Amino acid sequence: MRFPLPVGLCYGDDGRIVLDPDDEVRGAVQLAFRLFQETGSAYAVVKRFAEDGLRFPKRAYGGAWAGRLIWGRLIHERVLGVARQSE
Template sequence: MNPKISEQQQSKPAYVYVRQSTLAQVRHHQESTERQYALRKKALELGWSETSIRILDRDLGVSGAHTTGRADFKTLVADVSMGQVGAVFALEASRLARSNVDWHRLLELCALTRTLVIDEDGSYDPADFNDGLLLGLKGTMAQAELHFLRARLLGGKLNKAQKGELRFPLPVGFCHDEDGHIVPDPDEEVRGAVSLVFRLFRETGSAFAVVQNFARRAL
């Protein structure tokens, strides 16, 4: 039995928060998602019943840099603030928030309502000075990691740009040749469709009329 987990906390639901930053990560990094869902098993091992475990996974594919679009994070914060949560389970601090403001706001609410925070490394009571300090450091590291990731991505783009190798998605009708030059799409059907768009727009003066024309032609 974990000494930090009381009967009062086990009488309230355990929230398992699952998040990946992008839909591409959801598709290609399935191991991480599976590990997050596996926290449900950890909640069972720590004494919560099957019916008292709630999975929050509506934020899959949403960045943790802010709260915009994170419906389940807002639900989590609201329920914690009302003292309705016994423990918050997350794989690591960065799953919950990569913003120090959001992270510390959640920790303050957890401390006030005696809600535990549990990750892969252990169980923490935000109301305890030492645990609160450690959780604060975890949040700071999560935000710093986001800064380093952005810096590396920007550095890579700048390096490619300096060598003339930086590419951006091209509009329909154009592509890159073997030498990296922008050229018209070699597919005659594609070129014809693009030319038709501009010709019809010149004739009608209306984008909606162009769409209607394409719909009639089933293009």
């Protein structure tokens, strides 16, 4: 049974959950984690991404874009979702 995974994780060829092989995806997720650990604030992470003109990935599920990465503006709720992944 496959279900949508949080950004930064994907299914490997053998069906197991692995880190996303895309360097940019891993880098964006690692930066968000690091900034959240440093500041303790999701708003501070969003602010830093915006100030630096950085985008954050998400995977589309369903429709014509199914499985593709979409890069966009990082929002507070996404930072909290990423932070919850580490719990």
